[in-house]
Amino acid sequence: MKYLHLIWAALFRRKTRTFLTLVSIITAFLLFGMLDAVRTAFDSGSKSLVGVDRLVTSSRYSIIQSLPQALLSRIAGVPGVRDVAYANWFGGIYQDPKNFVFSYAVSPNYLDVYPEIRLSAAQRKAFDSTRTGAVIGPTLAKKYGWKVGDKIPLQSTIFPQKNGSKTWAFDIVGIYTVAPGAANGLDQLFLLHWKYFDEANLYASHQMGWYIDRLSNPAQADQVSKAIDALSQNSDHETKTQTEQAFSASFAKQLGDIGLIVSAIMGAVFFTLILLTGNTMAQAVRERTSELAVLKTIGFSNRSVLSMVLVESVLLLLLGGVIGLGLAALLAPGVSKGSGGMINLPSVGVTSWALGVALMVLIGLVVGTLPAMRAMRLNIVDALAGR
Amino acid sequence: MHKFLSFMGNLGLLVLLAVVLLIWTQLPLPVVAALGVLLALWLGLTRRGRQTLSVTRVGVSTLPQRLGASSVIVIGIAGVVGVLVAMLAMGEGFQATLQQTGSNDTAIVLRGGSAAELNSVLERDNIAVIEEAPGVARGADGKPLASAEISVVANLPKKDDPTVDANVQLRGVGEEAWALRPNVKIIQGRRFKPGLRELVVGQGAMRQFAGLEVGRQLRLAGQEWTVVGEFASGDSHDSELWGDMQTVASTYRRGSSAQSVTVRLASPQAFNTFKAALVSDPRLKVDVTTTREYFSKQSEGLTKVIRIVGITVGVIMAIGAIFGALNTMFAAVASRAREIATLRAIGFRGVPVVVSILLETMLLALLGGVLGGFITWLIFNGYTASTLGSNFSQVVFQFKVSPQLLWTGIKWAMAIGFIGGLFPAVRAARLPVTTALREL
Numbered sequence: 130m131k132y133l134h135l136i137w138a139a140l141f142r143r144k145t146r147t148f149l150t151l152v153s154i155i156t157a158f159l160l161f162g163m164l165d166a167v168r169t170a171f172d173s174g175s176k177s178l179v180g181v182d183r184l185v186t187s188s189r190y191s192i193i194q195s196l197p198q199a200l201l202s203r204i205a206g207v208p209g210v211r212d213v214a215y216a217n218w219f220g221g222i223y224q225d226p227k228n229f230v231f232s233y234a235v236s237p238n239y240l241d242v243y244p245e246i247r248l249s250a251a252q253r254k255a256f257d258s259t260r261t262g263a264v265i266g267p268t269l270a271k272k273y274g275w276k277v278g279d280k281i282p283l284q285s286t287i288f289p290q291k292n293g294s295k296t297w298a299f300d301i302v303g304i305y306t307v308a309p310g311a312a313n314g315l316d317q318l319f320l321l322h323w324k325y326f327d328e329a330n331l332y333a334s335h336q337m338g339w340y341i342d343r344l345s346n347p348a349q350a351d352q353v354s355k356a357i358d359a360l361s362q363n364s365d366h367e368t369k370t371q372t373e374q375a376f377s378a379s380f381a382k383q384l385g386d387i388g389l390i391v392s393a394i395m396g397a398v399f400f401t402l403i404l405l406t407g408n409t410m411a412q413a414v415r416e417r418t419s420e421l422a423v424l425k426t427i428g429f430s431n432r433s434v435l436s437m438v439l440v441e442s443v444l445l446l447l448l449g450g451v452i453g454l455g456l457a458a459l460l461a462p463g464v465s466k467g468s469g470g471m472i473n474l475p476s477v478g479v480t481s482w483a484l485g486v487a488l489m490v491l492i493g494l495v496v497g498t499l500p501a502m503r504a505m506r507l508n509i510v511d512a513l514a515g516r
Numbered sequence: 517m518h519k520f521l522s523f524m525g526n527l528g529l530l531v532l533l534a535v536v537l538l539i540w541t542q543l544p545l546p547v548v549a550a551l552g553v554l555l556a557l558w559l560g561l562t563r564r565g566r567q568t569l570s571v572t573r574v575g576v577s578t579l580p581q582r583l584g585a586s587s588v589i590v591i592g593i594a595g596v597v598g599v600l601v602a603m604l605a606m607g608e609g610f611q612a613t614l615q616q617t618g619s620n621d622t623a624i625v626l627r628g629g630s631a632a633e634l635n636s637v638l639e640r641d642n643i644a645v646i647e648e649a650p651g652v653a654r655g656a657d658g659k660p661l662a663s664a665e666i667s668v669v670a671n672l673p674k675k676d677d678p679t680v681d682a683n684v685q686l687r688g689v690g691e692e693a694w695a696l697r698p699n700v701k702i703i704q705g706r707r708f709k710p711g712l713r714e715l716v717v718g719q720g721a722m723r724q725f726a727g728l729e730v731g732r733q734l735r736l737a738g739q740e741w742t743v744v745g746e747f748a749s750g751d752s753h754d755s756e757l758w759g760d761m762q763t764v765a766s767t768y769r770r771g772s773s774a775q776s777v778t779v780r781l782a783s784p785q786a787f788n789t790f791k792a793a794l795v796s797d798p799r800l801k802v803d804v805t806t807t808r809e810y811f812s813k814q815s816e817g818l819t820k821v822i823r824i825v826g827i828t829v830g831v832i833m834a835i836g837a838i839f840g841a842l843n844t845m846f847a848a849v850a851s852r853a854r855e856i857a858t859l860r861a862i863g864f865r866g867v868p869v870v871v872s873i874l875l876e877t878m879l880l881a882l883l884g885g886v887l888g889g890f891i892t893w894l895i896f897n898g899y900t901a902s903t904l905g906s907n908f909s910q911v912v913f914q915f916k917v918s919p920q921l922l923w924t925g926i927k928w929a930m931a932i933g934f935i936g937g938l939f940p941a942v943r944a945a946r947l948p949v950t951t952a953l954r955e956l
Contacts, residue, residue, distance in 0.1 A: 152836070367738060397599050408584050412585075
């Protein structure tokens, strides 16, 4: 610690070079911050701790197959199931096909099964008593500037009403908030009454897209899901019941292997970075050969010279890396806004920071090792003579 | 005053840089080739040019001594070009797969307002009207070349991880489907027989999903189906399973309705007649598009996202690479300061010095660009990937590293090299000769 000012001075001995290297490190970690945020966002659905007590029962054959209403009471009768809610995909768009709205037609007890969706008692009451009512997530409300009391026309891409019109009008009766730790995307739902949907739509009659089963004890998830699937075995509507995490993870996986793409890019970036900073550190030590020799002459031990060079390189990485990650955290909301909702870049999370700092230290040590060894092994006489 | 002048000089340099880059991105290949020839002529024929050439030769010949530093430029730029080209190749491959699926002489009819087949429903009597509409080509037997089709999503285990189920599109097709899409060829086994629960599997789906080998049985919607053949089409149908329309409809309890009707038009010009006839028919409420337009539209969203992400990542990486190049070239100029000052003292002017350093950097950049492009081509050309398409099922596509993309990558590399070399070059030319000569 007492050598810090010495290391600091060495770091800024050549301001241009240090500055240029720092900018490269900053860009590398800026990229890391953004990409890792994307990766964790895709993973979050399967890692979130909220909702471990929920199973999703959907058709075994395909997600577009709906399930009969008769299953409701039978699932509710399975031991270990505390509560059953159901929902149907509405496929809503607002004004333009580009403005896709995640809209579900849900059962009256849906909000009870999702305690992380927080709705004030008054708004809940309004929702329960309004046939055409809808509650929406905070992010969705902000995106289109919708307020409680607005009448919003949504078009369903799938379901026309009985009168042939594809435009459904809903009254926004509530805007909920989302408890921390909830799965990504929960803040932009549009929930409407299944009953209204079922009565007014031309096609599906008394069919549910999927059931959500709330368990009394999350540890029983395996046996309960087997018992539920056994209910419909060999019928024409066999079901597949899995935990909510597994359900959303399978969706993310179908989009493509985001993790692989991200790590491939990061591999290329960090390989280049190691080469670049390694070169800088090698230059720095080569230039200072005589200075290091002087340090050793006046009594600095081999070990302290070694650690000084190592600390210098780690410090360089940390300095650039923290600025880069900080920039990523600042820029992420801007990018999401700039892309017009096409790309939803989450902010840099704690795990990304931890991983980032670990990478900084690791890369710092890797690039510092060779120059530091060189510095340690300097022969004082040769170095002072400039040989 | 001196500081002010130098500041204005740098500012001017930046503006010049922006303008040059802007023009550079728009330049087509022939113009760049012409510029290259001009440069070569200048180098070979004029006095300044020959001076430049000899200074450059000195610089290049000392490159091996600065191997570590020079490789920073090469590998840094190779990384940028590699990532950029790979991302764009992914977008292009996806787009190409979907665009090839469509053509201008076939049209697809969906229920009005349905963006994809999955959301559409057409009733039996509507289908008959569509098939008999004017503008539809007729086969040798006089029947219209039209196929009413049904498209459902089935859930099957993936080959690389059998515990994971993914969506696959099961298409029920009419008898005319084969004549409608002549590019669909059976490469193994035979076609399915109408009325039987038999399937033919696209080669892409065959690669992605487990248990689809010819001769295997599988369970779809509670019924046993037999795979009797494999087909290849070279487009997005490769990701599908095909079965008989009536059998699929009855298995999935769709009655006599279909989801889309695809027709072959008598000629591409007949599309307007066909569309006008259907739109003006009061019995129908349908959207009519050529299949080319329909499939192009499906690739639009994802291709755009991939392009935005690819270019954003590319730009950020390029900034890093530019600073890496600047670092290296400043160091190179500093280590050659005496040499450059000597050249200037014996009568070399500023221009040859500037141009030679620029040339050296751009040479390294070109090397990096070629290396990055080549590695990407080696790894990713033809690499197979899949994603969720607009019908909520897997679309298998191949990365396509086209010459245009490689050219884009090289252009980026040259631009990075230009910026990375310009500032060090200008510094070298501005260095006062006397100071530089005295420097150790």
